[in-house]
Amino acid sequence: MTPGPWIPLSGAAHRIALEVLLDGPLSRAELARRVDLSAGSLTRLTKPLLDDGLLVEVDTPAPGTRLGRPSQPLDVVPDAHHFVGVKLTGDTAHGVLTTLRAEVVAGAERALSDHRPAAVADAVASVVAELVASSPAGVTAVGVTLGGHVTRSADVVRAPFLDWRDVPLADMVRARTDLPVVVANDVTALTEATHWFGEGRGAGTFALLTIGAGVGFGLVANDRLVTSDDASLGLIGHHPLDPAGPPCFLGHRGCAAAMLTIGSVTAQVSVAHGRTVGYDEALDLATAGDAAASRVVTDSGRALGRLVAAAANFTTAQRVVLGGEGVRLAGVARDVMLEALRADRDPSAAMPQIALQSPGFVEWARGAAVIAIQTFVLGR
Numbered sequence: 001m002t003p004g005p006w007i008p009l010s011g012a013a014h015r016i017a018l019e020v021l022l023d024g025p026l027s028r029a030e031l032a033r034r035v036d037l038s039a040g041s042l043t044r045l046t047k048p049l050l051d052d053g054l055l056v057e058v059d060t061p062a063p064g065t066r067l068g069r070p071s072q073p074l075d076v077v078p079d080a081h082h083f084v085g086v087k088l089t090g091d092t093a094h095g096v097l098t099t100l101r102a103e104v105v106a107g108a109e110r111a112l113s114d115h116r117p118a119a120v121a122d123a124v125a126s127v128v129a130e131l132v133a134s135s136p137a138g139v140t141a142v143g144v145t146l147g148g149h150v151t152r153s154a155d156v157v158r159a160p161f162l163d164w165r166d167v168p169l170a171d172m173v174r175a176r177t178d179l180p181v182v183v184a185n186d187v188t189a190l191t192e193a194t195h196w197f198g199e200g201r202g203a204g205t206f207a208l209l210t211i212g213a214g215v216g217f218g219l220v221a222n223d224r225l226v227t228s229d230d231a232s233l234g235l236i237g238h239h240p241l242d243p244a245g246p247p248c249f250l251g252h253r254g255c256a257a258a259m260l261t262i263g264s265v266t267a268q269v270s271v272a273h274g275r276t277v278g279y280d281e282a283l284d285l286a287t288a289g290d291a292a293a294s295r296v297v298t299d300s301g302r303a304l305g306r307l308v309a310a311a312a313n314f315t316t317a318q319r320v321v322l323g324g325e326g327v328r329l330a331g332v333a334r335d336v337m338l339e340a341l342r343a344d345r346d347p348s349a350a351m352p353q354i355a356l357q358s359p360g361f362v363e364w365a366r367g368a369a370v371i372a373i374q375t376f377v378l379g380r
């Protein structure tokens with residue numbers, strides 16, 4: 001199917017499309033109940049969505065449909081629209097091609113040897129071109145994310161890993177791809193992907209903590225992303241966790257950035273061993289009982305438990321999702337992390353459910369695709 005036009009949705013039509021996208025197939029009766037509409041109003045609102053191919057009638061009975069009762073549940077055709085998500089780091093553009101339900105179909109990446117905005121935009125366009133060529137239905141839109149401050153879903157105000165200020169990235173990529181482009185902070189996008197299609201589904205309120213090159217925090221409350229102009233500044237990175245810990249690059253002793261980032265963990269273990277030690281090797285050494293690595297990983301695991309407790313305490317979230325390329329720490333230091341979490345919680349409080357995401361950059365790039373999907377479905 002050829003993708004339909006970029007159709008902004010609002011009001012009841014927006015709610016209908018979202019319910020079906022996230023939970024379809026749904027019977028008309030169930031859908032009308034969810035969005036609080038009469039059968040006639042539902043028919044009127046779904047007709048243009050059916051005409052444009054965003055919704056389809058399917059023969060598969062929807063869950064809960066009574067046997068013998070004629071029904072044509074509504075669903076989306078995930079393969080009718082494809083989206084490209086690109087996550088930028090300091091050295092690589094990681095890209096994925098996804099369906100309308102954010103299922104990853106293909107991947108591609110390009111090295112970023114040149115941080116000039118034009119060179120990075122060229123690399124993103126090259127990734128997009130490769131993924132467009134692998135899509136049987138073309139590409140509806142592109143999402144690009146990076147660690148930094150983004151405004152208007154288009155402009156990068158500041159991106160420390162690329163040494164950027166005031167870069168109109170969406171316009172630059174759009175000019176090279178001739179596709180709709182939306183840009184977002186990477187943690188914001190990953191939070192949205194976790195909410196719609198990941199470990200946050202079904203939780204009206206949850207917190208996302210990411211550890212990797214930096215430390216990130218995302219929050220969904222009452223099924224809505226909590227955001228502000230400062231949300232992409234990585235403010236949680238300087239939350240104090242251990243007064244005896246090492247200093248971060250700004251001199252804050254024992255803050256989240258000093259205790260949990262990959263660079264901090266590897267630097268401490270490397271100094272102790274007198275050679276360069278990678279992150280996975282540092283965790284492997286700790287698991288094998290190496291004294292220096294065990295001390296660093298234990299301290300980091302304890303700090304992670306305290307950060308999880310702080311996130312749950314301040315937000316009352318009953319689910320905390322841990323992600324990022326450094327998330328393996330949560331498994332290796334699980335016992336000390338949980339011990340610190342319990343110590344910083346009121347004994348009468350329920351322990352938050354902890355869910356782990358897959359490490360690596362596919363999840364980040366998928367998050368970039370999800371912000372493009374949201375723009376298509378919600379007209380953001």
